[in-house]
Amino acid sequence: MRYEAPDSIKAAATMLAKEKGAAFVLAGGTDLLVKMKGGFLEPDLVVDIKRIKGMYDIKKSAVGFRIGAAVPGVALGENAALVKAWPGVVEAANLIGSKQVQGRCTMVGNMCNASPAADSVPALIAAGAKVAIVGPKGKRTIPVDQVAVSPGRTSLKKGEIIEAILLPARPAKSGDAYLRFIPRTEMDIAVVSAGVNLELDAKGVIKDARVSLGAVAATVLLVPAAAKAIIGSKLDAAALEKLAAACSAACKPIDDKRGTIEFRTKVAGVLARRAVMIAYSRAGGK
Amino acid sequence: MSGVHVSTTINGDPVEFVCNADEPLLDVLRDRLGLTGAKEGCGTGDCGACSVTVNGRLVCSCLVLGAEVGGAAIETIEGMATGDQLHPLQKNFISHAALQCGICTPGFLIAAKALLDKNPDPSEEEIRFGLAGNLCRCTGYDKIVRAVQATAKEMRGA
Amino acid sequence: MPLDTHFTNQVFKSVGTRPLRPDGIDKVTGRARYGADYNAPGQLIALVLRSPHAHARIKKIDTSKAEKLAGVKAIITSADLPDLTGDDRGMKDTLENCMARDKVLYDGHAVAAVAAIDATTARKALKLIKVDYEVLPHVTDLDEALKPDAPVIHSHIFTSGVTPKPTKPSNNNRRSEYGHGNVEEGFKQADVIVERTFKTEQTHQGYIEPHACVANVSPDGQGELWVCTQGHFVYRNQCAMLLGMDVSKLRVTASEIGGGFGGKTHIWTEPLALALSRKANRPVKLTMTREEVFRASGPTSSTSIDVRIGAKKDGAITAAHAVLRYQGGAFPATWADFGAQTSFACYDLKNVKSEAIEVIVNRPKVAAYRAPSAPMAAFAVESVVDELARKIGMDVVDFRIKNAAKQGTQSSYGPVYGPIGIGPTLEAAKNHPHMKAPLGKNQGRGMACGFWFNFGGQTCVDMNVTPDGSVTVAVGTIDVGGSRASIGLMAAEELGVPFDQVRVVIADTSSLGHNDMTDGSRGTFSTGMATIAAARNAIKVLCERAAKMWDIPEDAVVWENGTAKPAGANAGSFPPLTMREIAEGAGNTGGPIAGHNEMVADGAGVSFATHICDIEVDPETGASKVKRYTVIQDAGKAIHPSYVEGQYQGGAAQGIGWALNEEYIYGKDGRLQNAGFLDYRIPVCSDLPFIDTVILEIPNPNHPYGVRGVGETSIVPPLAAVANAVSNATGVRMTHVPMSPPRILKAISAHKG
Structure with missing residues (x-):
């Protein structure tokens, strides 16, 4: 070499x-x-x-x-x-x-x-x-x-x-967040993960969003259906539920040493929901 | 394989060596320079036993090529004490019984020093996450965290 | 002079204090030399070629191309290690594990080894060795291995301990049984019976230092070995046997050891390094990579265990029965026996039966791991005990206290107990603030007990009083966690001198008689006992010399506070003589002053612990986090309390890792998928809370200071304590360890329906 x-x-x-x-x-x-x-x-x-x-x-x-x-x-x-x-x-x-x-x-x-x-x-x-x-x-x-x-x-x-x-550049009233799941608190590879970036209108309604998922398919996924689930909402329970369902539906994971299909599919929705709430708060949403 | 000639600084001393192009810095330190304080626990950056700093940045020396460190300033465990004066971390690791077998100790000391250099008053959580890249299998980390807490307090003069 | 080993209550001066460990500075400055930190002039670098198959016949190994590579100095296969083990089946298996003979038996099994001028050349040479395999069907799961249609790994193994003797070989190597009374009668008296099946996955000791050695064998049959080991005398004896050397000709020097936990009580690559060195006539350094450590050294057994316990409504256990299946990897062993013996050892039972079934699978040869086999048995039994107490409606601590073994109890594995600590640890748990602390949302508390036998064994100590009166102690047990400090404390105590007047070293195998390994929590117990005996012998000599110096009879001198004194007024009036004064004059009174002892240290006191664990579970992800952890254990006598605490904390941390995330994961191809610290997940610093410790001291009647071993018991309760905590946090009984997030989430989901 x-x-x-x-x-x-x-x-x-x-x-x-x-x-x-x-x-x-x-x-x-x-x-x-x-x-x-x-x-x-x-x-x-x-x-x-x-x-x-x-x-x-x-x-x-x-x-x-x-x-x-x-x-x-x-x-x-x-x-x-x-x-x-x-x-x-x-x-x-x-x-x-x-x-x-x-x-x-x-x-x-x-x-x-x-x-x-x-x-x-x-x-x-x-x-x-x-x-x-x-x-x-x-x-x-x-x-x-x-x-x-x-x-x-x-x-x-x-x-x-x-x-x-x-x-x-970061537009006004916008925020992003990323969460991953690992078995330990550090030093692991993501078993499943979710990234979110969203922008609010003057009233705090989500006007644009991008949601992506890691470790649930051959490449990182952008999930437009998940974004669609929360655009136009202020993250009411129904919107969050729809978002989680859209994320789980988008998953095409594998069983491997780090996690199962069942686990990844379920937790993808959970993480996306939690990440969206963080991003929403960072964007100034209440 | 032709060797790469490298001039660098280790613990303040000018050092020259020739290494293979694909040779990790850890192997250079241990096998060419006789600095065996950094240990190979995994060789893949998962255990932190080979921790050193390069230009002030904490790194695993198993994940750095020897060829890369020309002109750099490297600090290893062998440079932590000043003459016969141990660094407060070294003293407190002994007095708090923060080591059992001791194989992870050099890496922990280097990482803990890097942590305290950046954050002189870390919380327990900051210490635990700051040292999460260093595996210890003997102590359950309890006495290590306490030794770092005691050192931080002592160095702040509190 | 034989030592009176009976415990004598006394006020200690040195024992129980916390001096700085003597090897501390070397270890914080990077100077301490571990296995891989030593190099011999002219040494070669050795690497091992390992099987990619779980089970295959070796048809041919062609090393001719590799031999021709410039810089290659020696290549060995099993042909270079002829079988010299005679009738010793255990050593034959060890030989076969060190280097595969006609078959490879697991992924990672060694098939050849190379010594070359450097690692680059050795790596190239490995690639040039051609092994022709006939791949055979394999089995890595122990329950699968017991099925009638499973591939049979060894044709010479017929299950022992069953009648009639089987006519066909199988993977069920051995069956044995322990207990007393009549369990079926006992179950008839029970008001409530809980019965469950548990599984634990295979874990590794996970010492941070990979195995490493430097071997140097000459054509005249003499050799030296520098090696990280828990027992250099045992390594010497075994390596000499496999190499056909006289035991006396092989001198083994132990390096500092970077963790062992049982994994360094067995020889792995050392015979290969010696054979390569002999063939090349050069020193050979052989260091395992982390991947090799996982694939081909250590691990402990995976298990499946059935437990059935019955009790009356008042909480009295009427019967307890367990069937414990342990795999020993690719070779026969007796790991299930340890599991069976320890399973019910905490309790006073009238009717108890433990059946051990030992299974062979295509996995690496199982090695001892800290209280080997006990944690899995405790997991199963303590889970059922917990569930049973709750079903009866009794407090889980009170239920255990009611059934706890005590002095005079016939243990489930046979012996009758002397004074023991299970009751006191339970009482301490009951009264500990941890037990009463409030729990938060999604949190659960669990507790569990654990037992370990502890061992004694062969031990040998030389104590020399140097010309200035300071003392060297040469011991033969490896210092894995601070035993030089504890042995120094006992020497200082007995001699009546300050701790820093004593230096303890680990002698090489040519400088001291045989010592058993540092295992079975025996280091401080047995070597401490021999040190006390050696000190008493040295004191006798010191008194004789003082008598000579004073010209009075020997029996007119007594030893007090580190000085020789006349025994009384009749003996004469002399100012006390210090060690230094006596030592300085030794040349005129009979020569160097020393004390020696060689013994079999019998009477290791059994050890008990009770652990309490609080855990928080995220019900949406199955993630768990240990929030609080308390270890209560009987030490007999804590010689250096800091390092006793360290043993308690370290064992608990290993057990927590085992309970939550550590496991060997094999693919369908029989290959280990997570042979590294990234995916074999030992706890990191941020995973754990502080681990509180309570040291109880119930003296071991068979040790002068009351010492019991403390190293192992702390890993026994955590699997169960954590499982009980998770079960209480989630409302679902957890029966499969590790309780990784996918397993917890699945259990929660299944419970919800």
Whole structure:
């Protein structure tokens, strides 16, 4: 294996594109090194992008936030403006692994690992986040829900690197939240999870919402039926019940070592209901 | 496999080493530099026994490549005491019987120091979540949490 | 001079204090050397090739390509470990577990091992070894393994303990029975009978330090082994046997041990490292990965247990019957016997029967795990006891107090008890503020009792008084949790000197006689006893030397407060002689001063505990959280109370993990799916509350200081205490451990209908 740490994103993309063997991007490495240790991956080339300018930056502008690909979880939590605008996204990212893992892990890595149980992804999808991609053929931008295509596989082409996550600006009277279920209080992979982002009108009625679910299908799901269940409501019991039912109905989970179909289906609705209530309160709803 | 030459700083000392490109920092510390205080309990970031700080950030050294740390400042358990003066955390871990077998202790001390550096007055819950990345199988964590609480109090001069 | 082991009530000076542990600084500075922290000059790195199949015949192993790889120095298969075990079936099984012979018996079973100049080369070599398997049908579930159509794992195993002797081999290795009275008659007298079946999943000891060793064997037949172990003498004896070495030629040095809990009482890869070293004529380092630890070392049994208990309306138990099925992994064992023996040990029963059924499955060879087999039996029995008390309408503590064993009770496993702690721990529980504290919404309280035998065994101690009068104590039991401190305290107590005047070290196997392992909660009990004896022997020598220095008869000198004194006015008038003064003059009075003791430490006092647990259950997700936990246990005498508390807390935490989330998960393919700390979920710091402890001291009459072992009993009650708490919080009786959120949610849903 070769290790390279270029100082430009273009150079990095070129190295990845030219490599004939197995080539991987290294940012936090909290997935990559685990897979290497287990012998699941044997890279010929690892391209460390942390020496590229801007990879550690969180930039706020009128259109929102641009978060560099190498920003570790812990740095997201240290950025007061980001925490204020997107508490659900930051909480989701900060749930990945331990404090030690937080010192390294990135949301882009979480996304490119393409696990349906990735914590930050449901929150980012609910937030309507996009990613900026650089590749041999130039730049492109796609929504987060188009990155993972199946467990462990992404839509990125050879040589393409995600250089940043783009989060929109936070509208007035809006809020987001993310909840996951794990058997312990820390250190687990989500058995099932829910991300919510919603916006209220002047009267406190939900006028727009996005609800996403993790670990209940091959990729993280956006569930329009769940959003529809609460749009136009102030989260009365009937709306919450409808939301939970819509979430459970959208689940296509599997039985595995972390949970059962029955459990995931049931708890998806419970978590979505609880997350919606948090987001609603953050949006100023009463 | 060609080696990667790395210049870095460990516990304030300049250090140079050559490692394989795919070699974790933990292996470099233990097998090349003789710093065996960081332990491999899992090699996959799940136990925290290999905790060190890199540029002030708490990390699992099993999830960092040796090749990555050129120019970095690394702190390990071997650098925690100053000469013959133990760090208050080290003293309190002994006096509170916060270790039994002791294999997890270096990782706990590094993580606890990182916690107190950031938050000098943590609640019990903040301590428990702050140390959730470090597994201990002997103590049930009771005396570890108490040792950290006592240290925080002592260091605040309370 | 044989030791008078009878308990003598005395006022202690050192025992019962809490000095700083002598190995503390090494362990907080990273200097302490564990298994993997040692390297030998010129050492090779070894790796083990393991079976991906649960059950398969090895048709051929081709190592030729790997042997040709530059940097590979030795490759071994079972052919390099000829069977030298003779008629010792247990050791033959150990050999077969260390390296598969004609068949692999579980996912992770070793089939070959490589030693190379570095880990990279060794990894490459493993990939070049070609193993031709004929995959066989497998069975990993113990109840499945007992079915008539199950694949039979060993053709030489015919169930023992049944008549007539079976004509066909099966996976039911052994049946045995314990108890007394007539249970069927007893059940006839019962007003209420509760009968249930329970299941517990397989758990691992989960020590944080993977097994590691450095072996160095020379062509002249001499060898050295550096290893993390709970018993270096036993490792030596067993490895020497498997390697065909003289026991005396293999010197084993124990590293610091990063947790064992029983898992390091068995040899695993050590014979492979020794065989590789012998073949390569180089030192060989072999460290297991965490994945290997889970797949191929440890775990404890999974079980299925039927319990039936009957009682009269006044709360008197009339009969108790249990059938306990334990799997020992791929090899015969007697784990179910421990389960059966301990199952009803807390109670005074007229009619009791425990039947043990030992099962073989395609899983790793089961190892001891802290009070091995007792927690599962206690889970089943204490769950039924709880339910029975409630059905009768009696307080669960009072019901247990009414039926508790006491001095003179014939135990369910045979012996008649001396003074014991079950009653006192129950009384302490009844009066503990925890029992009266209010519970919140969705919370439940559970309690349970537990028993463990404790062991004594062979022990040997050398005590040397150095020229300045300070003392070294060389012991042969591994310090797993602070025993150097407790042994130092007992040496200081007996000699009458300050604790810091004594240094305790763990001697290597060539420097001391044979010692049994640190298991059975025997370290502080047995080595403490031998230390007291060695100290008394040393005191005798010290008094003789003082007599010489004063030129008075030996029996005219007494030892008081760490000094030699004339026995009385008739003996003469001399100022007391300190250890230092006597030691400084030793060259003129007969040479170095030492005390020794070799013994079989009989009389380990049995141990009881009662635990109380509060838990909160989220009824919508099945998530549970332990809110409060109290351990009450009899220590006999707490030598270093901080480390006694530590044992109580640590055992409780392991039991809580077992109760809630820890389990081996096997796929249909017979492979272990969660061989790592991510999905084998031991409790993390934020999962647990502070764990309160109450140390009771009911002296063991068979130890000079009254010591009972304290290490194991604390893991016995938690499964039941947590299960009773969850059952009370949810209103549903939980019968399957671990009570993971999916299982709790399913039970709640089924109950609602």
